Amino acid sequence: MLWSGLSPEEARSFLVNKDKSKKDKRMGLSEAINAFVQDGHTLGLAGFVNSRQPVAAVHEIIRQGRKNLTLAFHSAGLSAEYLAGAMALDENRFSIKRFEFAYWGIELFGISSMLRYLSENGKVELEDWSNFNMSARFKAGAMGLPFIPCRSPMGSDVLRANRSKIIDCPFTGSPVAVVPACHPNVALIHVQEADIYGNCRIEGPLFTCPEIALASAHTIVTCERLVEHDEMTREPNLINIPFFAVDAVVELPFGAYPGHCHGHYYFDEVHIREFRCAEESFRKGERKALVDYYSRYILEPHDTDGFIGQVPYSQLRYIRQIEKRDFSLLNGK
Incomplete structure (x- = not known):
């Protein structure tokens, strides 16, 4: 290819x-x-x-x-x-x-x-x-x-895992790697x-x-x-x-939720852990948690509003305050 x-x-x-x-x-x-x-x-x-x-x-x-x-x-x-x-x-x-x-x-x-x-x-x-x-x-x-020349693939095993090529530089004669667009x-x-x-x-x-x-x-x-x-x-x-x-x-x-968007909200550690735990259960042979996650958050909601509507407001408020360096919530205020 x-x-x-x-x-x-x-x-x-x-x-x-x-x-x-x-x-x-x-x-x-x-x-x-x-x-x-x-x-x-x-x-x-x-x-x-x-x-x-x-x-x-x-x-x-x-x-x-x-x-x-x-x-x-x-x-x-x-x-x-x-x-x-x-x-x-x-x-x-x-x-x-x-x-x-x-x-x-x-x-x-x-x-x-x-x-x-x-x-x-x-x-x-x-x-x-x-x-x-x-x-x-x-x-x-x-x-x-x-293509574009790069030195970084050289001297590593990454050359064995992709389509990069080593050529002789037409100006110096030294080897250089090229990677495809x-x-x-x-x-x-x-x-x-x-x-x-x-x-x-x-x-x-x-x-x-x-x-x-x-x-x-x-x-x-x-x-x-x-x-x-x-x-x-x-x-x-x-x-x-x-x-x-x-x-x-x-x-x-x-x-970008539950990920991070600079200046707007930090990533939601609580929600990502829920997703990650469901994935790990699936990988180990238990489907239910991941099936339930996709049904609740992705397939049953019609759009992003439906997805965000499933998330507790306290979590959304927290990640916005953390991103804006407003630590009052951490102090219980």
Whole structure:
């Protein structure tokens, strides 16, 4: 296999001819997923581990039951975990065929339970990269290059686990590694602010999100809040993702919950532990807890509002106060 998603030639042709006009791109989440995410697609999962993960978007993909997906990311936690859990429960309804990634875990909760389950049972293809390698692959895609040179794969066993190549540098004659561009069919990105045209502002680390958006054929953005276009363009240097890279904008507060969204809420340790314990029970042969979790929080609710409505308000209040460094709640005030 040379390429997942689009080949560089396909991506260049598609992106050159793509409609880049400035138009209102607001959509409902169900509408956006239905319009752009199809069976067999490669999805670029943005964010990093538990930060700004596109959780609401992947919940909707699970509800719509896509099949034979490839997931590409440098480091992911909750978004990949939710998708993999859906496959583990019923791969006839939802399935993934391949992962291209560097790290998959849930921070203080450890390496992914579902990675262990799917890989140990031979259910998916795995291609292993370093974090920098995957970021470089998205960077090559954003630049319209078929590959990009990197030193980092050299001198390690990671060369045995992916498609990187060693070539002689045409200028120095010294060996250098090259990694292939990654062009997802669809990027899934959660940001703090966007306008109706798709311009995005990201608070905190960027996590290669701009490159993933520019490398992908289509980009779905969920945001904590919509801002007026005039406000967005008042400081154009703060725009991290330009409108012409975005196809759908969905205003969705708590769109990264139970993960972290810088400046808005910290990750919910209580809820993540509930999910993680259900996964571990499943991996050890007990299905009920994970079946109940997916039924209650993902499949039975019609949307993100329904999901968030299942979470105690005290937990949501707590993670917002922690993120804003308001420790009054810890003192019982």
